[in-house]
Ligand SMILES: NC(=O)c1ccc[n+]([C@@H]2O[C@H](COP(=O)([O-])OP(=O)(O)OC[C@H]3O[C@@H](n4cnc5c(N)ncnc54)[C@H](O)[C@@H]3O)[C@@H](O)[C@H]2O)c1
């Protein structure tokens with residue numbers, strides 16, 4: 001059995017070799033000759049999986065170690081009776097921690113406090129709902145927009161996007177990319193939305209580049225719109241607009257989800273799915289794969305809760321992950337062919353807040369840190 005895996009999939013060799021012979025290949029593009037004779041294909045979001053890629057190959061199962069699936073023609077796979085699995089939610093925590101880091105940096109730079117802001121979350125799935133839970137833990141007001149969930153009767157309240165545009169200080173997008181249909185998200189942020197957005201707001205896109213009309217955003221920023229902008233994803237990738245990168249406050253190379261935990265969950269989720277597909281189910285506990293983090297324990301003296309100290313919180317968050325470490329390298333190499341993908345391929349190890357154990361002497365502080373996703377212990 002031959003299993004092709006994207007070379008940027010940590011732990012794939014270790015896990016998939018339990019099921020067959022593993023060959024690691026570049027994902028953009030996958031070499032055609034490698035596909036011939038392959039039984040299964042494990043990709044990331046950079047590989048377009050469709051008839052063009054797979055016709056004439058013997059591939060019977062495709063896994064994508066990603067949350068987004070817009071790069072996969074699922075209908076075609078189903079029609080060919082090719083098994084498929086994604087990795088829903090695998091990197092949701094990483095994206096949440098990216099968003100927090102970005103917001104805390106802007107708050108510090110511009111002299112505001114997160115707790116005084118209203119955050120509009122567009123797309124309240126794995127990422128959006130975790131984001132909302134952490135904002136709630138901090139007492140930050142959120143407004144949610146998720147028309148598919150609203151139509152399903154899920155508990156909200158869910159609001160129309162227009163209300164978020166009018167009332168939220170921060171708008172953060174976490175929807176899938178839908179190019180058509182009733183819930184189309186392509187260019188959800190367009191010239192009209194940008195014109196309706198009052199000045200001094202924050203816009204974050206960490207879902208898919210095409211959800212924001214990048215040309216319209218650049219025109220708005222060039223036209224004097226006062227908008228703090230955080231973009232992890234671009235239209236198009238990897239050839240992002242250099243003027244837009246210069247105009248945004250924080251810009252990164254589609255790495256919001258790139259914690260080691262997030263990538264490892266992605267690999268284990270598709271490995272487990274493929275093993276079930278083969279009728280040889282395996283379960284892989286994440287902790288059996290992950291190394292000890294560089295910084296694993298700190299002591300916090302005093303209460304974080306008595307008067308919520310966002311400065312201390314920022315320092316704790318940034319002990320684990322500070323998004324500026326990803327903004328600077330993109331600005332250095334953007335525009336040089338191949339460098340966007342290199343930043344992603346040779347990504348410096350990044351952990352999630354849960355990897356940091358914070359010793360506290362106050363029960364309420366420990367409870368807050370736990371709700372935020374850190375590991376907290378009472379001394
Ligand atoms: N930058 C990154 O590294 C990174 C990492 C993970 C996910 N993503 C992207 O972010 C997206 C969201 O991730 P997730 O794990 O939360 O996915 P998810 O599928 O769990 O949640 C998406 C949510 O968006 C909602 N939605 C769909 N259409 C909408 C619309 N028109 N308006 C508002 N909401 C709508 C859905 O109902 C769902 O609740 C993924 O599809 C993926 O494309 C990017």
Ligand SMILES: O=C(O)[C@H](O)[C@H](O)COP(=O)(O)O
Pocket residue numbers: 008043044045046065066067068069091254257258344
């Ligand atoms: O959809 C996702 O899960 C993310 O966008 C994904 O993590 C992006 O990383 P890639 O698959 O391109 O390595």
